[in-house]
Amino acid sequence: MVNFNGTLISDNEVQISTKNRAFKYGDAIFETIKVLNGKVVFAEDHYFRLMASMRMLRMKIPMKFTLEYLQDEILKVIKELPESSSYRIRLTVFRKDGGLYAPVTNEINYIIEGTPLENVEKETYRMDVFKDFYNYSGLLSTIKTTNRMLNTLAAVFAEENDLDNCILLNERKGVVETINGNIFIVKGNTIKTPALTEGCIKGIIRKKVIEIIEKHSEYTIEETTISPFEIQKADEVFITNAIVGIQPVTNYRKKEFSTDITNKIKSSLKLATVTS
Template sequence: MFILYNDQLLRESDWHLPLTDRAFQYNDGFFETAILANGRIRFWDQHRQRMREAAGALHLKLPEYFLQPTLEDKLLQLARQQQAEKYGRLKLKVWRAGAGLYTPQTSQVNWLASIEPATPASQEPLHIGICQNSHTVYTSLSHVKGPNAPLYVLAGLEKQARQQDDMLLLNQQGLVAELISSNIFWVKENTLYTSDLSSGCVNGILRRNILAWCHAQDIKTQQVLQSPEQLLQADAVFAANVTGIRAIASINGTQLHQKDAFVEQLRAGMQV
């Protein structure tokens, strides 16, 4: 397997992370997950924008080339090297370089990109539970991916123990935030709802695109703080991330309504 590390193509076996590295010591960084399909990186411009936001929140300085077209070209070359150009999953990790304790010595970064072949996500409806042991918390970092990863690991363990497809995470006030790796949406009386960022949810790439698409289609949207009971009364409930859109069939065993026509229209609009 080949990887890109600080703009250099390496074999995975030739790459080593020193014990003093801040990625290992402090998880001092963020990551992006993107999908490659038919020779392109889906929503690449939005991924670059979220990386700018994450770097700003963590006071990291991205290399100038990092947000230029040359990086995308190199990632596509890596995809071809990995035979993942037709369909693959890209994970791009960025973390603070240098040593130091909690107070860092630099804002410069190291970064690593890996790509593996993948298969398109299932479109089968999800049966989810409500997470009891983990809750989201709004902070200046809650909208980006990486700093709060242990929260989602604990939710994943609960999902496994309860034999659910996914878990609905609530914030500390018991209001709807997100799923483990997806944003959540629901439709009621021709309005599309999703959790407000103040719930502590990640500002997902597909979340941004769905809201923009609805605006272009003159579909009313609201970003809200609501209780899980509101989902039980919705006309349709679904999850969305860069791998696609999946209807939610039940929550804690209670069956939900599904307006399948809207979800199919949205899939077509997002081309996922």
């Protein structure tokens, strides 16, 4: 079952016309959200990011789109799914049908989908750089639009080369993010992550991890430009996203990483997740 504009219907009942703007122009945004033990994890952060993205893309925000409303709409879907302690939710918002590049309206439709989650963290995690195409820096790249062709091609590349993930670069050949999350590198007591000006997604877990590190006086966090060569020299590397939380990277090309600091941060994030 999916939630289409507040109505629960089966997957095969969802009808998308040839005038659908998400299909024709990628005129849509989405949030990937975790529900844990019946609770929407970091609901407020997801909500404010969604509202900010809709405003930036000139989508008309319905009056009923409150935090409480969207949480209730998500939980409606959960009740129709097989029982599990955790679920992956995708909330997609797209402009209503019509128009060419210029839409006929800025009003929106939305779809909420859900699937039960199993353990998604891997003990061994291999990664390399995807160099075929670039993720161009700029404010629009920080929004989770449905235009994910670069991520798709990088995912195909990863499968072809027996990798778990790939690092995406911008036009200046700086590190941006990975296929499905933000990236952090650890060198000594300094932890770096690409600045938003590099073109990375404004990740919810990215934000939470930065907050955690700022509270640890023994570590320094830097949002900055990162070269691929710095990854080779790093002590530890980890990826963040809403579903896994923190995924330690164990191998980058021939380099093997430790996970000591990563595991400490992961423990703090798990505590924040439970208390959110």
